[in-house]
Amino acid sequence: MAGKLSKEQTKQHNRARELVDMDRDLTEEEREFVLDHFHESANMSRTLDGAFFTPAELAGELHHVIPGDRIIDLCAGIGRLAWHARDYWNRCWERLPPREIVCVEKDPEYVRVGRRVADEDDHTKPGTFRMDRAVVDFLRATRFRGFTSDDYPTVRDLVNAAPYDRHGFLVGARTVTPHGLRYELGALSICLGNRFCDLEAGRITAADLEAGGISAPLLEATREALRTADSAVRA
Known part of the structure; x- marks a missing residue:
């Protein structure tokens, strides 16, 4: 009452x-x-x-x-x-x-x-980009080198909470942590950057990526989309 x-x-x-x-x-x-x-x-x-x-x-x-x-x-x-x-x-x-x-x-x-x-998800929001399902599955399954226990859940939660449709996952459509979208996109960018460093240094191979369900070109395309989204948020 x-x-x-x-x-x-x-x-x-x-x-x-x-x-x-x-x-x-x-x-x-x-x-x-x-x-x-x-x-x-x-x-x-x-x-x-x-x-x-x-x-x-x-x-x-x-x-x-x-x-x-x-x-x-x-x-x-x-x-x-x-x-x-x-x-x-x-x-x-x-x-x-x-x-x-x-x-x-x-x-x-x-x-x-x-x-x-x-908070209806809107793919037109600055900082939102579509991520292929295969990349999301790869990110969910990968423990990223160089991340603290506080940082890693941010990346995990970011991809886990991303809404999706038949075209892929809308990463950045909603803020997942109190740190804010710029922090989340930055953490994701570091994760993808670490994968490229591992690839260039020979710690992993293209065959390793394919075994994880993705390819080097797909990873590069995702990285570029992330850069565009991050620039939109900072603009």
């Missing part, structure tokens, strides 16, 4: 509102935080209007029984159920295309929060 939030819940709700108001893309963890801590009961008028967000545990179970590739979520609130309905990691694993989800909500504040949580 309105006015019944604890001090800790109020603190977390206010933090969620601060994240929504930030002038940058939110990370995956920040979006989850907003979904977990933005309370419908913080506003009396919305409580009286019958607002009730789908609990996270229930949404997590319901997404297992939601069929199809196109979904309309009526009375979506801030999009908790839609967030789970993406079934993102399972569909990535099964190489299925992303679901097309349309949320319908009359409350303008919920719409504003939901848009920040969804």
Whole structure:
């Protein structure tokens, strides 16, 4: 009920509102935080209007029984159920295309929060480029020499969280870590640069790359696309 939030819940709700108001893309963890801590009961008028967000545990179970590739979520609130309905990691694993989800909500504040949580991927954003699936798989499987334990997960998370369609993965379409897109693209650039150094120094061969599912020309093309994306972000 309105006015019944604890001090800790109020603190977390206010933090969620601060994240929504930030002038940058939110990370995956920040979006989850907003979904977990933005309370419908913080506003009396919305409580009286019958607002009730789908609990996270229930949404997590319901997404297992939601069929199809196109979904309309009526009375979506801030999009908790839609967030789970993406079934993102399972569909990535099964190489299925992303679901097309349309949320319908009359409350303008919920719409504003939901848009920040969804943050629709846009391949026209500066710093976004398409990466071949084979290169993504290679990056996921490779432990990169010269990286600290803090840096390496940045690269892993960057390629793991990249949305995809039938043409490839959209790297840079969303910010993955609090470090920002420039840092993430820079870390990825170092990884690819290390591969080229290994290739030129004879530590790996073209046959080694092919055994990993890629080729030297594909790696070079990816590196050039990355340079273009990095330049766009710095412009």
